[in-house]
Each structure stands twice: as structure tokens, then as C-alpha cells.
Amino acid sequence: MTTSPESSGGATQSHKPACPTxxxxxxxxxxxxxxxxxxxxxxxxxxxxxxxxxxxxxxxxxxxxxxxxxxxxxxxxxxxxxxxxxxxxxxxxxxxxxxxxxxxxxxxxxxxxxxxxxxxEYCASGSLMSVLEGPENAFGLPEDEFLVVLRCVVAGMNHLRENGIVHRDIKPGNIMRLVGEEGQSIYKLTDFGAARELDDDEKFVSVYGTEEYLHPDMYERAVLRKPQQKAFGVAVDLWSIGVTLYHAATGSLPFVPFGGPRRNKEIMYRITTEKPAGAIAGTQRLENGPLEWSYTLPVTCQLSMGLQSQLVPILANILEVEQAKCWGFDQFFAETSDILQRVVVHVFSLPQAVVHHVYIHAHNTIAIFLEAVYKQTNVAPQHQEYLFEGHLCVLEPSLSAQHIAHTTASSPLTLFSMVSETPKGLAFRDPALDIPKFVPKVDLQADYNTAKGVLGAGYQALRLAQALLAGQELMLRGLHWFVNMAGVTEIQELKRAAELRSKLRTVSEAGLAEVLSRCSRNITETKMTLSNLSSELMKNRDQVHEDRSIQQIQCCLDKMYLIYKQFKKSRMRPGLGYNEEQIHKLDKVNFSHLAKRLLQVFQEERVQKYQASLVTHGKRMRVVHETRNHLRLVGCSVAACNTEAQGAQESLSKILDWLSHQLLQDRTKGAQASPPPTAPYPSPALKDLVLHMQELCKEMKVLASDLQDNNRVIEGLSRVPSAPDI
The missing domain is CATH 3.30.200.20 (Phosphorylase Kinase; domain 1)
Structure with a gap:
């Protein structure tokens, strides 16, 4: 049975110069x-x-x-x-x-x-294990790289099954990495020393594999040396794939007894066999302590919740000890292919101040996308409003998802909700909690391990700092776009209100004029509020762009990495001379000081500023919601004016029709017309009266039309207006 972490058909380049031919x-x-x-x-x-x-x-x-x-x-x-x-x-x-x-x-x-x-074939970039052993991947691969691993492993395993082959030793050390001509990662399965031909319904009894990735039934016989008569099928590869994918996603093994898998083999077996249905990880934190189960990936994982929601059910169903309950390869390939065929739409929720990755199929309708957004944000489809790159966009539910603009993490769709809520921001674990301490004495192996752990936490702090800064920018940018969209039609609205008041005075509609005068004042106040908010947002965006915390953290990491490389080199030596040992001690002190400085910058320059920005963002969002609600009331007033003006127009039209009929009778019969009903103007000759009424009727028609336009504009100010589909 293979027990070494690397037994692959290719690995990293040697530090020694290449041999001449x-x-x-x-x-x-x-x-x-x-x-x-x-x-x-x-x-x-x-x-x-x-x-x-x-x-x-x-x-x-x-x-x-x-x-x-x-x-x-x-x-x-x-x-x-x-x-x-x-x-x-x-x-x-x-x-x-x-x-x-x-x-x-x-x-x-x-x-x-x-x-x-x-x-x-030689793979100069080493194995997936060597990638995961890098301090920058201490908490798992970035989402894009993980998807590449998933795609390559699934494709390679599919080829094996098409040829009736079971690998029997799947692990990160047997997945090699090659860099393609365009700089992309290509992962390849290797080390087929344990492989053999086996159909789906066939069994084998020989035992191969590596302990941490071994199916529990095989582990029982190979590691614990317990006699049992079980035969094994192709599902043993699925278990190994599940452990490998968990390792790639988190940087850690899913099943870890106290002291580690190699030191506590009986508990290791217990964890894997007693695991409840749906659990994807188990840990024993204390010696002889209870087993703790996890049903989700850890918060330190770099995968988005959108991808995790697709991946976790797959892990739960292939990390199933009972082979009768475990998925077969057909279902595994179907479910993983479903993930890999999806496209990701990046959505930044202004109400929550969180970036979401929404995985959908290109052939899905936008209605399905809106429902997927609802599952992640709890914002119902009817309350979702979107901006993209500062422009309004309407997502028509019946259209294909292909009509959605191409998004990235830095250029997402910006979601605004008509329902107010307190922004929660990015959830994360403080990297300081994952930083180990150096032992006082000089221990080259222990010092290397500690430096690696501290450096891993440092890289996590850098990623979090970048995410917090990006989130702060998206908050300011998205709200600034929305405020500007709301203010586009304000000047036009004020101009129309003034014209309407003038016309209403002409027709002696003092009541309507007073209502519109109040509406105009309300809109003027709204304009001032939005203008001040816009200026404040621009000022804050400038401050974010001037932030240098990322560069400070990166500088600390660069210096720490040089010391880490020296520790990595020193651990291979049997010991150090006196002077070298003194330098090593100084390096430990400097390394610790750099780590402390890094965490200080992270906490004081990034976390505290981000948390303050969340509080301010919440207050601004409340102002925007209050403004929109206020404008809805203004819209109701204008709508009432519109109804009243339309009624006046209809009355004038009837009077005009009656007068026109009487004038026609005067001309044809020469008869004296009966006195007309009371009108807004004195009654001169009937002909002059008709002309006045015609002019008044025209003004009322224009007034009613303007009031309708006015109402539509105010409705637009109280919500994100419509725009062409994107």
C-alpha cells in the first residue's frame, strides 16, 4: 500500500541545474x-x-x-x-x-x-499536492482554480470509466499540474501502478491506496489489519475523489482525529464509518474527545456560497461509507457536469453589501436566475432592481439568461432591493486565530512548520483585505450610481411643475396649483438630499482609492516569504553552526514582528474601516429608502391632481360641445339660444364664448397630459426607472 504523500509520474522541478546532453x-x-x-x-x-x-x-x-x-x-x-x-x-x-x-x-x-x-510526460509544475502545500493555498484553492481541478479530474475519470479502469490511488499527489500555452492550468491523472480493468458490476479484493484517501472498508483491512471478507468495487475511487476535492477546496483533509490520521488510526476509522448522512467532514479536537461533524465547507474556504451549494451535496453522496448508498459514477458525472456546464453571474447586493456568485445554465430563463438570486439574497424577484456599469437594466423574466451582461467579480450586476435591511457584509474568520506560535528553542522542522502556518494565515489576511476593500468600493460605487440615476430627471421635473402651476393659475385652479407647489418643494428638498449624498459618496470613493493597506500587507508578506524559504532550506540540514543558529533566531524574531505588523494593518486599516463603512452604508441606504417612500407620497398627490384635471377637462369638453351646438342653431334658425350653464368666464356674445371655451379646453388637455407625464417621472424617482434589456 502506498503511504508516501508523493508517488507520481511527474513532480516539481529539481533545484539542481539541468544536466547537459x-x-x-x-x-x-x-x-x-x-x-x-x-x-x-x-x-x-x-x-x-x-x-x-x-x-x-x-x-x-x-x-x-x-x-x-x-x-x-x-x-x-x-x-x-x-x-x-x-x-x-x-x-x-x-x-x-x-x-x-x-x-x-x-x-x-x-x-x-x-x-x-x-x-x-513531464509536468514541470508539480502535483496538486505540491500546489496545496504552498502557503498561499493553506486554506484551499481559489474558486477559478478549483473549477479547473474539478473539470480535469472529472474528464480524466470519465475516460478511465469508458475504458473500464479503476485507478485505486486517487489523491492530490497523483494529479499532476501542467501549464498550458496560454498560462492555464491542466491537471492530469498519473501513477497507474494500482490501476486495473474493472467493470461497474465487478469487485476486487486486493488493497491499494494511500491511508488518508482510502475507502473505510479498504482502510479497515489495509491499515488496521482486521480480517474481513469484503470485496470492493469502482466506488472506492469515488471516496478518494471526495477526499481529494475536499482537500483542494479547503486545504485540509476532511477526517482528522486528534493527533492526526497517521497517529490515531482507530479514531480515523471511527470518524469515517460513524459519519452521519449528509456530513462531509469530521474532527476530534481533544484527546479522547467527542467527534464533531460538519455539513458545510469551512468559512475560510475561498469557494463562493453559490458554488458550495452545488458542490456540498456531491461530496456528501460520494463520501458515503455504505456502498449501497453511495452514488455511482453515472450520477457523479451527471452532477459534476451540471456544475461545469453552468455560467457564473456575479451579483453585488447593495442591501447586504455582499458579492454573490449565481451559477445558472445559459439556456435557463432570466426567471430562473431571479429565483437563484432570491435563494442567496432573500430578495424576492419582484423586489429586485439592477444596475450594470452605471446603467439601468431590466431583466425580462421570459428571456434567456444569455441576455444577462457578462460580469466579473470587479464588474458585477448591482442589485437594489425595494425592501430595506441592515447590511451584513462579508463573513470571515479572523486570520489571527489560525496563527501558530514558535517554540522557544531552535527546532528546524518545527520552525519551518510554524513559519508555513503563519505565512498561510498571512496570505489569507491579504485575500480578505482585498475582498474588504473591493466590497467597500462596490458599496460606494453602486449607491453612487443609483443616486445619480434617481437624480437624472429632477431638473426636468421642477421645470414641469413650474409650467403646470402657471397653467393652473390661468384656469383659476388654485387648489391644484397649491398641491403642485408643495410637490415642487418636496422634489427640491429631495434633490438637495441626493446631491449631498452623491458628493459624500464621491469623496469616500477617493479615500478608498488612496488606501495603501494592501501594499503594506503585501510588503510584510514578501519579507516573511524570504525567511520562510530560508527555513525550508535549513530544515533539510542535520543542524546549524553557532553563527547560523544566531541568525536563525533573529529570523524567527523578525518573522514574528512582521506577522504582528501584518495583522495590525489588517485589523486597523482594513477591518475597522470596513466595519465603519458598513454602518455608514446602512444609514445611507435608509436615507435612500426614506426618500423613495417620500417620493411615492408626492406621486400620489400628483396622481390626484391628474384625476382632478382630467375631470375638469371632461366637464369643459361637454360645455364646449353644448355651446357649439347652440351656435350652430343660431346660424341656421336665427333663434336666440338659451343661457348656457355657468362657466369660468363672463358671457359675452356666444361666438366669443365658444372661442374662449375652445382655448380653455386645449389648456386643460395639455394640463392633463403634463400631469400624467409628471406622475410617471415621480414614480421613476421613487424606484429605479426602466431601461432597455441587458
Whole structure:
């Protein structure tokens, strides 16, 4: 059984300079003794990439072209296995051909020993394990990189299943990383020493794998050495994939007993077998303490809640110890493909001051998108209003989601809700809680581990500081856009109100004029409020742009990383001389001071300012909501004026029709018309009266039309106005 963290078909580059090819000159004598070769390839034994129970992997070169490859050299123990087991890896690799499976170039033999050598694709960027061991990934991969890992692992495993192959040793150390021509990560499955052909309904009884990633049934027999007659199926790979994906998402293993998996094997087995349905992680924090279960990913995870909501059910169903309850590969591929086929829409909720990642299919309707936003924000679709890059947008529910603009984390849709709430902001765990302490004495391995842990927390603080600063900017920018949108039509509104008052005085409608006069004053006050708020927001945005806390944290990290690299180098030595030890002690002191300074900047310059900005943002949002409610009342007053003006217009029209009829009778019959009903003007000759009434009727029509326009404008001020679809 493989127990080393790395036993892969390729790994990180060696620190030693590349060996020259044979054609470039003679090898140094000291190197010739350590060089090994086959007919077409050669390598130096110091260029070790990985080592397992039955083989070692080295970085090698083609003798003619100088091309870098990885060679897997089998040791004596490997030849003690049955012949069919020895050749199984060759046969499996020859059968496979996929971009997410390591390529087999040739099978050769070493000169004198006749040892078999697999010549494979070389991945200069190491394994997924080496990526996760970087301090910057101490709390898991960024969301974009995790999705690349998921896509590559799913594609590679799908190719294995199409060819009826079970891997039996899936882990981060057996997933190699290659950087593509465009700088993108490409992950490849490697190390097929334990692989064999197995159909979905077939079983096997032999045990392979690595402890932390091993299915509990296999763990019981291989690690605890307990006799049992269970046979295993292809589902064992799914368990290993579940542990690997959790590790990639969080930077930690899902099942951790007190003292660690390798030191407390019985509790490790208990955690995996007693895990409740739906739980995706289990921990024992105290010696002989209770087991604690987690049903969600930790808050330190970099994955968005939108992705987590899709991923957690998959983890829960493949990390299922009972094979009858565990998903099969068909369902696993269906559910993971569903995630990978979705597109992400970034939405910044102004009421909550939180960025949301909404995963939807491009063929979904916008109505489905609005419901997905509701699930994450609790803002009902009918209360959702959107801006994008300062422009208004209306999302028509019946249209395809493809009509939604392309968004990014820095350029999201800005969501405004008609329902007021207190902004909660970004939820996070204080990195200071995850910082270990140096031991007083000089312990090279312990000092390295501590420095790595502190540096990991420092990188987490940097990411959080960047997220807090970005959130502060999005709060100010989004609210500034919204306030400006609300103020676009204010001047036009005031002008219309003045014209309406003049017309109403002309027609002696003093009551309506007074109402509109009050509306005009209200709108003027609203304009002042919004103008002051806009100026305040611009001033705060300038202050955010001038913030230098990110640069200060980065500077501390750069200095800490140099000390960490020295500690990493020193841990491989048996000991230090006196002077070196004194320097090492000073480095520990400096490292601690830098970490303290980093946390101080994070807390005082970022966290405190962010929390203050949340309070201010909440107050401003309340002002905006109060303003909108006030404008709704103004709109009701104007609507009442509109109804009254329309009634007056209808009355005047009837009077005009009656007078016109009487005038026609005078002309045809010469008869004296009966006195008309009382009108707003004195009664001169009937002809003059009709002309006055026609002019009055025209004015009332214009008045009614203007009042309707006026009402629509005020309604627009009390909510985000309509705009073309985006």
C-alpha cells in the first residue's frame, strides 16, 4: 500500500541545474557515477521527483533532443509481485489517451540491471499536492482554480470509466499540474501502478491506496489489519475523489482525529464509518474527545456560497461509507457536469453589501436566475432592481439568461432591493486565530512548520483585505450610481411643475396649483438630499482609492516569504553552526514582528474601516429608502391632481360641445339660444364664448397630459426607472 504523500509520474522541478546532453560534452566524474540511462534517455539520481513503495520517478532528458521527460524506475520490491501485476501499469497506460491522463511515451530498460523504465510526460509544475502545500493555498484553492481541478479530474475519470479502469490511488499527489500555452492550468491523472480493468458490476479484493484517501472498508483491512471478507468495487475511487476535492477546496483533509490520521488510526476509522448522512467532514479536537461533524465547507474556504451549494451535496453522496448508498459514477458525472456546464453571474447586493456568485445554465430563463438570486439574497424577484456599469437594466423574466451582461467579480450586476435591511457584509474568520506560535528553542522542522502556518494565515489576511476593500468600493460605487440615476430627471421635473402651476393659475385652479407647489418643494428638498449624498459618496470613493493597506500587507508578506524559504532550506540540514543558529533566531524574531505588523494593518486599516463603512452604508441606504417612500407620497398627490384635471377637462369638453351646438342653431334658425350653464368666464356674445371655451379646453388637455407625464417621472424617482434589456 502506498503511504508516501508523493508517488507520481511527474513532480516539481529539481533545484539542481539541468544536466547537459551527451553531445554537449563529457559529464563531470562525480556526476557520471550517479547518472543512469536507457537507450534513449538519461537522468541524474538527484533529480528525484517522487518515490513510492515499488518505484522512483526522476526528471530525465532525451539523449538526442534534450526534451524533458519523467522516467519511472521500478525497484527490486516491484519484481516480487506477480508478472501480471508488474505489466499491468504498462498495459493500462497504453490503453489510455486523454489530455487529462499522463502520456506514456515509451517502455525501456536500464542497461545492466534490465530494470523496466516507463518514459512519461513531464509536468514541470508539480502535483496538486505540491500546489496545496504552498502557503498561499493553506486554506484551499481559489474558486477559478478549483473549477479547473474539478473539470480535469472529472474528464480524466470519465475516460478511465469508458475504458473500464479503476485507478485505486486517487489523491492530490497523483494529479499532476501542467501549464498550458496560454498560462492555464491542466491537471492530469498519473501513477497507474494500482490501476486495473474493472467493470461497474465487478469487485476486487486486493488493497491499494494511500491511508488518508482510502475507502473505510479498504482502510479497515489495509491499515488496521482486521480480517474481513469484503470485496470492493469502482466506488472506492469515488471516496478518494471526495477526499481529494475536499482537500483542494479547503486545504485540509476532511477526517482528522486528534493527533492526526497517521497517529490515531482507530479514531480515523471511527470518524469515517460513524459519519452521519449528509456530513462531509469530521474532527476530534481533544484527546479522547467527542467527534464533531460538519455539513458545510469551512468559512475560510475561498469557494463562493453559490458554488458550495452545488458542490456540498456531491461530496456528501460520494463520501458515503455504505456502498449501497453511495452514488455511482453515472450520477457523479451527471452532477459534476451540471456544475461545469453552468455560467457564473456575479451579483453585488447593495442591501447586504455582499458579492454573490449565481451559477445558472445559459439556456435557463432570466426567471430562473431571479429565483437563484432570491435563494442567496432573500430578495424576492419582484423586489429586485439592477444596475450594470452605471446603467439601468431590466431583466425580462421570459428571456434567456444569455441576455444577462457578462460580469466579473470587479464588474458585477448591482442589485437594489425595494425592501430595506441592515447590511451584513462579508463573513470571515479572523486570520489571527489560525496563527501558530514558535517554540522557544531552535527546532528546524518545527520552525519551518510554524513559519508555513503563519505565512498561510498571512496570505489569507491579504485575500480578505482585498475582498474588504473591493466590497467597500462596490458599496460606494453602486449607491453612487443609483443616486445619480434617481437624480437624472429632477431638473426636468421642477421645470414641469413650474409650467403646470402657471397653467393652473390661468384656469383659476388654485387648489391644484397649491398641491403642485408643495410637490415642487418636496422634489427640491429631495434633490438637495441626493446631491449631498452623491458628493459624500464621491469623496469616500477617493479615500478608498488612496488606501495603501494592501501594499503594506503585501510588503510584510514578501519579507516573511524570504525567511520562510530560508527555513525550508535549513530544515533539510542535520543542524546549524553557532553563527547560523544566531541568525536563525533573529529570523524567527523578525518573522514574528512582521506577522504582528501584518495583522495590525489588517485589523486597523482594513477591518475597522470596513466595519465603519458598513454602518455608514446602512444609514445611507435608509436615507435612500426614506426618500423613495417620500417620493411615492408626492406621486400620489400628483396622481390626484391628474384625476382632478382630467375631470375638469371632461366637464369643459361637454360645455364646449353644448355651446357649439347652440351656435350652430343660431346660424341656421336665427333663434336666440338659451343661457348656457355657468362657466369660468363672463358671457359675452356666444361666438366669443365658444372661442374662449375652445382655448380653455386645449389648456386643460395639455394640463392633463403634463400631469400624467409628471406622475410617471415621480414614480421613476421613487424606484429605479426602466431601461432597455441587458
Amino acid at each position: 551527451a553531445e554537449m560534452g563529457r559529464w563531470p566524474a562525480s556526476w557520471e557515477q550517479e547518472m543512469q540511462s536507457t537507450v534513449n534517455y538519461l537522468w541524474h539520481t538527484d533529480d528525484l521527483l517522487g518515490q513510492g513503495a515499488t518505484a522512483s520517478v526522476y526528471k530525465a532528458r532525451n539523449k538526442k533532443s534534450g526534451e524533458l521527460v519523467a522516467v519511472k524506475v521500478f525497484n527490486t520490491a516491484s519484481y516480487l509481485r506477480p508478472r501480471e501485476v508488474q505489466v499491468r501499469e504498462f498495459e493500462v497506460l497504453r490503453k489510455l489517451n486523454h489530455q487529462n491522463i499522463i502520456k506514456l511515451f515509451a517502455v525501456e530498460e536500464m542497461g545492466g540491471s534490465r530494470q523496466k523504465v516507463l518514459v512519461m
